[in-house]
Amino acid sequence: xxxxxxxxxxxxxxxxKRTPVNYGFQEIKPLNFIQAxxxxxxxxxxxxxGVGSAGTGKTYIAATYAAGELFHKRVQKIILTRxxxxxxxGLGFLPGTLEEKYAPYLEPFDSVFSRSLGRxxxxxxxxxxDIEPKPLGFMRGSTFDDCIVLLDEAQNAxxxxxxxxxxxxxxxxxxxxxxxxxxxxxxxxxLSDAVNRLDRIPGIEVVxxxxxxxxxxxxxxxxxxxxxx
Numbered sequence: 374x375x376x377x378x379x380x381x382x383x384x385x386x387x388x389x390k391r392t393p394v395n396y397g398f399q400e401i402k403p404l405n406f407i408q409a410x411x412x413x414x415x416x417x418x419x420x421x422x423g424v425g426s427a428g429t430g431k432t433y434i435a436a437t438y439a440a441g442e443l444f445h446k447r448v449q450k451i452i453l454t455r456x457x458x459x460x461x462x463g464l465g466f467l468p469g470t471l472e473e474k475y476a477p478y479l480e481p482f483d484s485v486f487s488r489s490l491g492r493x494x495x496x497x498x499x500x501x502x503d504i505e506p507k508p509l510g511f512m513r514g515s516t517f518d519d520c521i522v523l524l525d526e527a528q529n530a531x532x533x534x535x536x537x538x539x540x541x542x543x544x545x546x547x548x549x550x551x552x553x554x555x556x557x558x559x560x561x562x563x564l565s566d567a568v569n570r571l572d573r574i575p576g577i578e579v580v581x582x583x584x585x586x587x588x589x590x591x592x593x594x595x596x597x598x599x600x601x602x
């Protein structure tokens with residue numbers, strides 16, 4: 374699919390369901406054409422942006438793919454991150470260690486990894502730091518080698534944060550960045566800026582999700598559509 378462009382939908386969705394990608398631990402099953410396109414883009418590129426509506430399965434596809442790569446030892450580590458932006462109290466006001474403070478931000482990943490890897494394997498990977506949650510603000514100075522980096526809620530990353538993260542890419546590193554600019558909580562989203570700057574670079578692809586691609590639930594779709602007005 375051409376970068377930033379939406380391919381024509383065809384009647385092969387049923388066939389995609391019949392022949393899902395199999396990583397030996399749990400099959401990735403795209404639920405519709407655009408999820409299959411997202412998976413193809415992830416497999417074919419070093420940096421992939423999944424941009425669009427909530428409830429479209431962006432996190433599910435990215436996290437399940439990453440889990441399979443770790444399970445089969447094609448990468449050494451998965452790094453999970455998201456911007457430290459929320460409504461209410463910030464990280465500094467929550468009790469516990471940095472990992473404990475950051476845990477609420479990673480619940481979407483937690484459920485996907487638990488299902489795809491099994492709870493025991495997932496907890497072991499967390500303890501051994503084969504799966505490592507890291508706040509976006511703590512990435513400076515790092516180099517990402519032999520890993521997959523998953524950035525969720527990227528619409529809340531600033532331009533400088535996005536530049537800093539993307540410039541950490543090392544050898545055998547794949548970066549999957551997802552977000553919905555319509556849900557940005559900051560004045561100028563670094564996600565929009567990055568997509569505009571980078572979508573013509575070979576090895577980088579932008580996959581755009583629309584409201585019609587929402588699969589979370591019928592009610593979720595109706596609510597999101599209602600807030601478009």
